[in-house]
Amino acid sequence: MAEKLRIQPMVPEDLLFLTDDQLRKGIEAMFFAYRAFTADPDLILADMDYGRAHHRAVHFINRDPGLTVTSLLAVLGVTKQSLNRVLRTLIDDGLVESRVGRRDRRERQLYLTEKGTALERRLSEAQRARMRSAYRNAGPQAVGGFRQVLEAMMDPETRSQYQAMKDLPE
Amino acid sequence: MAEKLRIQPMVPEDLLFLTDDQLRKGIEAMFFAYRAFTADPDLILADMDYGRAHHRAVHFINRDPGLTVTSLLAVLGVTKQSLNRVLRTLIDDGLVESRVGRRDRRERQLYLTEKGTALERRLSEAQRARMRSAYRNAGPQAVGGFRQVLEAMMDPETRSQYQAMKDLPE
DNA sequence: GGTATAGGGCAGTGTTGTTGACTTTCTACG
DNA sequence: CGTAGAAAGTCAACAACACTGCCCTATACC
Numbered sequence: 001m002a003e004k005l006r007i008q009p010m011v012p013e014d015l016l017f018l019t020d021d022q023l024r025k026g027i028e029a030m031f032f033a034y035r036a037f038t039a040d041p042d043l044i045l046a047d048m049d050y051g052r053a054h055h056r057a058v059h060f061i062n063r064d065p066g067l068t069v070t071s072l073l074a075v076l077g078v079t080k081q082s083l084n085r086v087l088r089t090l091i092d093d094g095l096v097e098s099r100v101g102r103r104d105r106r107e108r109q110l111y112l113t114e115k116g117t118a119l120e121r122r123l124s125e126a127q128r129a130r131m132r133s134a135y136r137n138a139g140p141q142a143v144g145g146f147r148q149v150l151e152a153m154m155d156p157e158t159r160s161q162y163q164a165m166k167d168l169p170e
Numbered sequence: 171m172a173e174k175l176r177i178q179p180m181v182p183e184d185l186l187f188l189t190d191d192q193l194r195k196g197i198e199a200m201f202f203a204y205r206a207f208t209a210d211p212d213l214i215l216a217d218m219d220y221g222r223a224h225h226r227a228v229h230f231i232n233r234d235p236g237l238t239v240t241s242l243l244a245v246l247g248v249t250k251q252s253l254n255r256v257l258r259t260l261i262d263d264g265l266v267e268s269r270v271g272r273r274d275r276r277e278r279q280l281y282l283t284e285k286g287t288a289l290e291r292r293l294s295e296a297q298r299a300r301m302r303s304a305y306r307n308a309g310p311q312a313v314g315g316f317r318q319v320l321e322a323m324m325d326p327e328t329r330s331q332y333q334a335m336k337d338l339p340e
Numbered sequence: 341g342g343t344a345t346a347g348g349g350c351a352g353t354g355t356t357g358t359t360g361a362c363t364t365t366c367t368a369c370g
Numbered sequence: 371c372g373t374a375g376a377a378a379g380t381c382a383a384c385a386a387c388a389c390t391g392c393c394c395t396a397t398a399c400c
Contacts, residue, residue, distance in 0.1 A: 017310045023298045024233070026305070026317065027207075028335070031226070032328045033320035034204045035247060037197075051386050056201070063194070069347060077205060082388055084348065106346040106397045128193045134322035135196070138315065140187045145308065145315020147196065150203035152304035158202050165198070221355050239378060252357055254379065276366045276377045 040126035053078075053086045055123050058112065061096060062120045063165070066109040068101060075161065095119060210296035223248075223256045225293050228282065231266060232290040233335070236279040238271065245331065265289060 016022070041055050060075050061067065073083055087110075090096040095116035101107030112120060135143050151159055186192070211225050230245050231237065243253055257280075260266040265286035271277030282290060305313050321329055 014310055017313050018302055018305055020298060022313075023301045023305070024294070026301050026313070027229075027294070027297055028233075028332060029317055029320040029324075030204065030207055032332055033323040034200065036324045036328065037200050039325070053387060059197075063198075070345090078387085079389065080347075081349085081390085085387080088348085101346090104346080104398070108347065124194070124197070127197055128190060130323060131193045131196050132188055134319050135188055135193070137322040138318040140184050141311075142315030142318040143187050143192075143196070145312030146319035147199055148308040148312040149304050149316035150199040152307040153203040153300060154206045155209070158206065162198065162202055219354095223356060240376090248356085249358065250378075251359085251380080255356085258379090271377090274367070274377080278378065 036130065037127070040130055041123045044123055044126060049089070053082070054090060057083065057086050057090060058095065058116060058120045059124065061110045062112050062117065062124075065111050068107045068109055069098075070107070072110060077158075090116070207297070207300065210300055211293045214293055214296060219259070223252075224260060227253070227256050227260060228265065228286060228290045229294065231280045232282050232287065232294075235281050238277045238279060240277070242280060247328075260286070 038052060042052060045051055045055060056076055057072065060072055064071075069080075069083070069087070073080060076083060087096065087098075091098055093115075094113055097111045097113050097116075098108045099111065101109050138146070151162065154162060208222060212222060215221055215225060226246055227242065230242055234241075239250075239253070239257070243250060246253060257266065257268075261268055263285075264283055267281045267283050267286075268278045269281065271279050308316070321332065324332060
């Protein structure tokens with residue numbers, strides 16, 4: 001029986017955080033935290049005719065004004081049809097402006113109007129307030145770890161995009 | 171003017187992590203990481219007629235066998251009607267068993283069947299694999315911070331539930 | 341001029357959430 | 371004992387948001 005060789009398992013202290021139980025707790029933490037994370041903007045959006053998808057579009061247009069529809073599609077990871085429905089209501093309602101691309105006239109470059117900027121600010125301030133409070137309670141070291149684990153969890157392609165975005169002037 | 175007292179703002183090094191830019195990066199990290207976090211189980215579920223809601227139900231029934239419908243409702247944070255649709259398909263398909271409550275015969279206690287346990291294992295193993303890899307790459311210290319920030323982000327009620335769950339024997 | 345790309349649109353479908361209203365079964369309390 | 375109310379289940383309608391498949395126009399590039 002080779003079993004006897006495992007009587008003293010190789011489990012250094014440092015690896016105890018990889019037990020299935022620890023992983024399960026991490027999984028549940030993600031679920032509960034993400035629910036809270038989206039709750040505040042969702043409340044604001046519920047009053048208008050908008051949903052979470054509108055929030056995401058507005059967020060990324062604000063973050064990178066003038067980006068093309070294709071770029072936005074790539075960042076959001078949804079289909080053209082799905083984005084288009086959301087984008088059209090935002091344009092019709094005067095929150096987003098779609099200008100013909102300068103480089104390439106086939107492209108459409110997306111910008112927030114004043115009205116769009118105002119909504120973005122309202123939504124993101126609600127979300128930032130929660131994030132700020134969580135950061136403050138957890139402290140700078142914890143925040144570093146938080147970001148490290150989240151980055152490690154992303155798909156490699158997404159992670160590259162994300163890390164490239166980090167360096168934008170804001 | 172009391173304003174003059176603020177000419178030298180109190181911004182120690184330790185608070186630089188609370189800038190709006192840092193917060194925005196945290197927000198985007200949550201978005202991208204959560205998308206990756208759900209991607210693996212979603213692939214498995216897509217083949218069957220199930221969705222993410224089925225996964226969540228199966229997860230929490232596995233974590234706390236014999237829990238009542240009301241408890242599950244509270245943990246998931248959805249309406250009775252929404253859960254019921256999901257739960258009924260799981261029961262009809264023989265993944266979940268609903269037994270009359272022992273204490274209170276009005277209650278239904280939920281258990282996974284062997285088939286249900288098998289699916290749960292498949293789904294959670296996919297999710298754990300990603301979490302394990304992220305944990306391993308980030309290291310134990312980062313994991314501690316990750317959990318701290320997520321807990322701080324939850325609604326207080328959810329956090330209590332979550333922290334109580336942490337102590338279950340598993 | 342022909343092919344490929346960017347964008348937009350239509351039609352249909354599926355999952356998951358919501359309200360609101362109603363029923364059955366059972367417990368608990370006055 | 372009788373009733374108020376909790377727990378569960380159900381029906382109907384609706385909305386948000388994702389998907390596939392297909393088609394069309396405008397523009398770019400070779």
